[in-house]
Amino acid sequence: MPTKVENWKDEIYGNEIREHLMEFAEKGWDAIPDDEHDAWFERFKWWGLYHQRKGQESYFMMRIGTPNGVLKPGQLEVVAEIADEYARGPVDNPEFGGAYCDWTTRQSIQLHWIKLEDIPEIFEKLEANDLGTQQACGDSWRNIVGCPVAGKDKHEHIDAWPVAEELHETFKGNDDYSNLPRKWKVAVTGCDQGCGQGDINDLAYEPATKEVDGEEKLGFNIRVGGGLSRKEPRFSRSIDVWVPPEQAADIGAGMSALFREYGDRDDRFNARIKFLVDEWGTEKMRDVLQEEFVDFELKTAGENMRESYTYNAGGEEHGDHVGVHEQPDGNYYVGLDVLVGRMGVDDVSELAELADEYGSGEVRLTQRQNVIVTDVDSDRLDEFLDEPLLETYSPDPHPFMRGSIACTGTEFCSLSIVETKNRQVRYARWLKDNVELPEGLTDFHIHLSGCTASCAQPQIADISLRGMKTRKDGEPVEALDIGLGGGLGENPHFADWVEMRVPADEVPGYIENLLATFEDEREEGQTFREFVAARDEDTLQDLAEAEETSYEDPYMHNTKMTWYPYADEDDMGDSPAPTDGEGNSLAPADD
Amino acid sequence: MTTDVHQLDDGAWISVNDERRINVSDLWPLARHDVCSCEIADFLVEGFAEVGVEHPDVQARVAGRCITCGTEGVTDWITVGRVIDPETGEFSPVDVTSVHVPDKRHRLAHPE
Ligand code: HEM
Ligand code: SF4
Ligand SMILES: [Zn+2]
Numbered sequence: 172m173p174t175k176v177e178n179w180k181d182e183i184y185g186n187e188i189r190e191h192l193m194e195f196a197e198k199g200w201d202a203i204p205d206d207e208h209d210a211w212f213e214r215f216k217w218w219g220l221y222h223q224r225k226g227q228e229s230y231f232m233m234r235i236g237t238p239n240g241v242l243k244p245g246q247l248e249v250v251a252e253i254a255d256e257y258a259r260g261p262v263d264n265p266e267f268g269g270a271y272c273d274w275t276t277r278q279s280i281q282l283h284w285i286k287l288e289d290i291p292e293i294f295e296k297l298e299a300n301d302l303g304t305q306q307a308c309g310d311s312w313r314n315i316v317g318c319p320v321a322g323k324d325k326h327e328h329i330d331a332w333p334v335a336e337e338l339h340e341t342f343k344g345n346d347d348y349s350n351l352p353r354k355w356k357v358a359v360t361g362c363d364q365g366c367g368q369g370d371i372n373d374l375a376y377e378p379a380t381k382e383v384d385g386e387e388k389l390g391f392n393i394r395v396g397g398g399l400s401r402k403e404p405r406f407s408r409s410i411d412v413w414v415p416p417e418q419a420a421d422i423g424a425g426m427s428a429l430f431r432e433y434g435d436r437d438d439r440f441n442a443r444i445k446f447l448v449d450e451w452g453t454e455k456m457r458d459v460l461q462e463e464f465v466d467f468e469l470k471t472a473g474e475n476m477r478e479s480y481t482y483n484a485g486g487e488e489h490g491d492h493v494g495v496h497e498q499p500d501g502n503y504y505v506g507l508d509v510l511v512g513r514m515g516v517d518d519v520s521e522l523a524e525l526a527d528e529y530g531s532g533e534v535r536l537t538q539r540q541n542v543i544v545t546d547v548d549s550d551r552l553d554e555f556l557d558e559p560l561l562e563t564y565s566p567d568p569h570p571f572m573r574g575s576i577a578c579t580g581t582e583f584c585s586l587s588i589v590e591t592k593n594r595q596v597r598y599a600r601w602l603k604d605n606v607e608l609p610e611g612l613t614d615f616h617i618h619l620s621g622c623t624a625s626c627a628q629p630q631i632a633d634i635s636l637r638g639m640k641t642r643k644d645g646e647p648v649e650a651l652d653i654g655l656g657g658g659l660g661e662n663p664h665f666a667d668w669v670e671m672r673v674p675a676d677e678v679p680g681y682i683e684n685l686l687a688t689f690e691d692e693r694e695e696g697q698t699f700r701e702f703v704a705a706r707d708e709d710t711l712q713d714l715a716e717a718e719e720t721s722y723e724d725p726y727m728h729n730t731k732m733t734w735y736p737y738a739d740e741d742d743m744g745d746s747p748a749p750t751d752g753e754g755n756s757l758a759p760a761d762d
Numbered sequence: 763m764t765t766d767v768h769q770l771d772d773g774a775w776i777s778v779n780d781e782r783r784i785n786v787s788d789l790w791p792l793a794r795h796d797v798c799s800c801e802i803a804d805f806l807v808e809g810f811a812e813v814g815v816e817h818p819d820v821q822a823r824v825a826g827r828c829i830t831c832g833t834e835g836v837t838d839w840i841t842v843g844r845v846i847d848p849e850t851g852e853f854s855p856v857d858v859t860s861v862h863v864p865d866k867r868h869r870l871a872h873p874e
Contacts, residue, residue, distance in 0.1 A: 175768045208780040209770060225775065225782050439772070440811070581787075585774035588787045588808065622786075623808065624772065640789060640806045641829050647789050650829075671832055731787040 177436045179210040180310065185349030188214045196290045199752055200229045203287075217311065217349070219304025220290070223283065224585040226734030229749030229757070230260065231285040232583055234307035235297065236314035237536060238339040239321055239332055239359070240278030244532025247523040249300045250280055255516045257293055260284035261747050261754065262738045264582070266593050270516040274509060276576065276628055277356070278536045279307060279314045283583055288752030305343055310351045312342040312427065317359040318366035319537040323498045323545050328378050328476070329389050331361030334419045341420045348427050352434030353442035355427055356398070359391075359419070365480030366492070368538050370406045370663045371397045371631065373444050374426050381413045381473030390415040392472045393422060395456060396448030399625035404665050405445040410457045413473040425464035433459070477661045483616065483631060484660025485700030491539045491614065493573055494566050495552070502530075503547040507561065508568035510599055511577040511592045512540025521560050529555040540576050570615045571602040576628065580621035580638070581730040582737075587621035588638035589649040589675065590726035590736055595619045598679055601722045606683045609690040615699065616658070617682070619651070631657045633699050634682060635666040640729075641674055648727045649675045655685075655711060656703025667703070669711045676724040677717035684715035765815050765845050765853075769822070773809030776842060778820055779851040784842050784858065786810070789829065791861045792840075798833035802861065805829075811836050818845045820853070821865075838864035 173181075183191065192215060195202050203211055212222040221232040235250065242250070254270050260283065263269045273281040285293070297303055306312055318324065321332040338357060342348050348355075359376040360367025369375025376391035390413055397407030414422045435441045448456060461469050483491075493506040507522075514522070522542065526534045531546035542564070547555055556566065565572070575598070578584070580591025598617070618632035629635035635654030640647055651673055654666030673681060693702050703711065730736035734746030747756045766779050776784040785807075792803040808826040815821070819841045827834040840862045843855035856862075 176770075206766070206780050209768065209777050213770065225785055228782075585771045586786060586809075588806070639827075639829070640787070642804070672829055729787070731785065 173436050174439055176213055176439060179213055180350055182210075183214060185217060185311070185346060186344055188217055192218055192220075193291055196287050200287050200749055201751075201757065214309075217306060217309035219307030220285070221308055223583045224581075224587075224731075226743050226746045227583065227748050229287065230283070231287065232579075233258075233282045233285040233293070233304060234275075235280040235282070235302055235304055236307040237279060237302070238315045239317040239335040240319045240536035240538075241332065242534045242536070243301065244527065246300055246302055247519065247526065247534045249296060249302065251516055251519040251523055253293055253296060254282050254519065257286070257289045258282040258284055258516075260735070261750075262735050264593070265737050266596050267513050268515045271513050272516065272519050273579070274512040274514070274536045274540050274542060276512075276538050276540060276578075276626060277314055278316050278319065278538055280536070281579070286750070286752055286754070303343075306349070310353050311349050311355060312338075312345075312351075313354055313356050315339050315357050315359060316367060316372065316538060318362045318364070319492055319535045319543055320366075320496070320504055320545070321361055323504055324362055325497070325499055326362040326364050328363060329361035329391075329416060331359045331367070331376070334361070334376065334416055335359045337420055338423055342423065342427070348424070348431065351427065351431050352436045353439065355430060355444075357423065363476040363479045365477065365482040365484070365659060366538075368482075368659065369394055369397070370659055371399055371404075371628065372407060373398060373430075374423065375407045376419060377475055377477070379413055379473035379475045381470060383415070383470070388415055390473060391419060392475050393426070395426065395453075396445040398443050398445045399628060399630050400443070400623065401440065402623050403445070404625070404630045405448070406663050408448055408453050409472055410453045410460070411472045412457060412460075413470045418467070421465060421467070425460055429456075429460055429464045432463075480660045482660070483658050485633075485658045485698045491541065491573065492537050492543055493541055493568065495556070498546070501549060502545075503549060503552050504543050504545040505547055505552075505555065505566050506537070506541055506543045507564040507566055508573050509541050509564055510572055511575055511595050513592055514542075514564070518560060518563065522564070525555065525558055525560060569603045570608060570612055571599050571606070571617070574614060574616040574633070575599045575619075576616070576632070577619040578621050578626040582735070584621060586624055587731060588640060589621050589651065590730045591619050591621045591627070591638070593737070594675060594724065594726055597722070597724065601679050601720075602682060605679075605721070606686060607690075609686055609693070609699075611696075612699070629654065629657070630665040631659055631663070632666060633658070634685075635668075636678065639672045641672040643674050643727075647729060649730065651675055651678055653678070653681065656700050658700050664700075664704070667708065667711060669708075669714075670717060673717040674727070676722060676727060677719055679722040680718040680720040681715055683720065684718070688714050765817070765820070765848070765851055767813050767815050767820050769810040769813045773811060773825065776810055776813055776820070776822060778843065778845075778853045781853075783853060783855050784810070784822070788858050790824070790840075790858050792837065793861045793863050795837060795864045797835045797837055798828045798831050800828055800830050803828040803830065805837070807858075814839075815845075818848070819843075820845065838866045840864050
């Protein structure tokens with residue numbers, strides 16, 4: 172039997188949601204009938220709007236999908252203006268202030284505290300600047316990810332940016348693919364470093380060469396069924412298909428149509444294509460694709476470039492794009508570290524100005540929640556590097572700042588178990604000030620996800636942290652499961668879960684002890700990932716103890732029980748939500 | 763009116779008549795359960811796997827982990843609240859911190 176969500180989608184879904192959304196926005200929050208809330212909030216996701224968690228009713232998270240993370244000249248300034256004017260909540264965040272932008276692990280932008288009433292103005296402004304929220308959430312083609320320096324990088328074989336753009340244009344707003352059983356995440360990589368993270372996407376285009384009519388051609392091998400959610404992480408699997416760039420959209424159409432027809436609409440937990448690949452195997456996947464969903468003869472896979480993948484591969488990294496790098500045209504791109512991917516709105520405006528002044532005005536977002544200013548004139552590079560903003564968002568950050576990723580967590584997210592971003596900021600600062608770096612460690616990834624959905628991609632980090640609870644002196648406190656040794660590269664590996672339910676205030680002490688053991692016991696030149704891979708489960712469990720240190724954690728209590736974790740009066744009952752278009756409290760409808 | 767119950771946002775919460783009523787992330791004590799061998803499991807609620815109505819009870823199968831012994835699993839049916847007035851659909855949640863006894867038997871009319 173189809174789920175309730177499928178029934179709602181049958182009634183109204185995709186592009187047609189918009190006129191209803193606009194009508195509700197004109198009339199105000201109260202216009203959404205009480206008994207239709209769930210159906211509309213499910214549908215609004217398709218237009219990039221996610222109703223925030225309990226205690227924050229009437230406020231939305233808004234996601235702007237920027238394909239391949241590319242913000243064209245002028246667009247970042249628009250995003251900053253929108254955040255400044257519309258993304259302010261009732262209470263400031265103690266680390267980031269009253270308005271801020273989140274750069275996400277899928278190269279998108281998230282704004283919070285958006286009011287329904289403001290959506291028409293926001294959409295108008297976004298769309299006037301070639302930006303949008305369409306399909307940023309919901310059951311369809313999501314934002315296309317890829318190597319963030321596509322078209323600007325010396326390691327590149329195929330310029331993947333036109334391919335990503337073509338996919339974006341073909342599948343955004345396309346009614347044939349607008350109602351899929353579940354989200355559909357796509358990665359396009361053109362370089363030989365693996366920065367597209369195709370291994371953890373539903374559909375991956377990976378660079379490969381193939382002999383066609385006696386001539387060696389560049390194109391893509393196709394992989395299907397990667398994803399991290401629900402304690403069921405999968406790497407995408409090769410279906411033994413190669414396509415030239417001209418057929419990238421055709422194969423995307425075929426694969427997503429296959430998912431549309433055969434994905435599980437009876438059980439949303441089972442609906443991702445990774446589970447269909449499990450069930451069918453890759454051979455059947457290829458056969459069904461060939462027979463039912465494409466009208467050309469599929470070629471077998473070509474020669475891939477995985478051997479040279481360095482991105483998040485544990486060793487020497489071209490990887491995270493932070494730092495100063497020369498482009499093929501002699502200009503430079505400069506990757507700046509944004510701790511946990513969140514930037515206060517004044518800093519975003521400043522960044523937009525600097526990009527304009529020193530580069531082409533283009534800014535790009537990475538899958539490590541960082542930003543890249545491209546096309547910086549070689550003559551003005553030093554001047555740019557001296558800008559005060561780069562003291563906060565450094566092109567040469569400390570490894571603990573550089574490697575930190577955190578998801579949304581209890582601040583706004585319904586699924587979350589623990590507080591994430593502000594905690595990870597405190598972790599990174601404490602580690603930087605207190606923990607000695609093992610020799611040669613320049614890049615060390617610590618990813619914190621507030622629950623098993625894994626939006627911060629914890630399983631592919633050196634240290635994976637995942638939200639849990641435990642008791643300390645009998646009282647429930649926020650805790651984290653700790654995994655070790657995950658990463659991508661030629662042979663990707665998910666972290667092994669080693670320590671469970673460590674109270675959140677003892678995690679920095681654990682990491683300190685762990686790195687001390689690593690430094691003591693490692694073999695000459697051994698990377699952290701190799702060190703973990705060389706040890707069995709029991710040995711890993713004995714590597715280090717968790718303990719309290721000088722680190723202090725203000726979020727140990729059940730932050731999910733608050734209406735907003737950082738409010739002075741944080742009880743659920745103190746919430747002003749739901750509010751009207753001016754932010755004034757509306758009395759709850761039912762009591 | 764009929765009672766409309768569903769789990770949403772990937773099992774993050776239970777909606778009763780279009781209102782968010784029960785959330786993930788709390789610890790629920792479970793007795794006479796078969797999640798683990800703890801007499802009272804200290805069960806962290808991570809998601810709602812299935813929900814249903816057995817008038818007047820609203821019930822759910824809950825996914826999570828006992829934080830005493832570390833066993834993870836999905837519970838049998840737990841009553842999470844009661845529809846007090848079927849006319850208005852008025853709902854009263856149980857105190858989730860009180861002890862729950864999961865029940866294998868559930869004549870579920872409309873599972874989802
Ligand atoms: C309000 C905040 C958010 C909510 C409620 C949310 C919800 C979810 C859910 C339900 C899943 C797992 C379900 C599935 O994929 O099968 C998931 C996975 C994921 N989300 Fe989020 N998410 C949020 C924020 C984000 C952000 C900021 C990003 C970055 C764009 C993100 C990226 C991801 C990724 C990378 C995964 C895991 C990989 C995968 O399985 O495909 N999410 N999210
Ligand atoms: S990982 Fe969980 S807590 Fe974090 S944003 Fe995703 S759904 Fe929310
Ligand atoms: Zn137990």
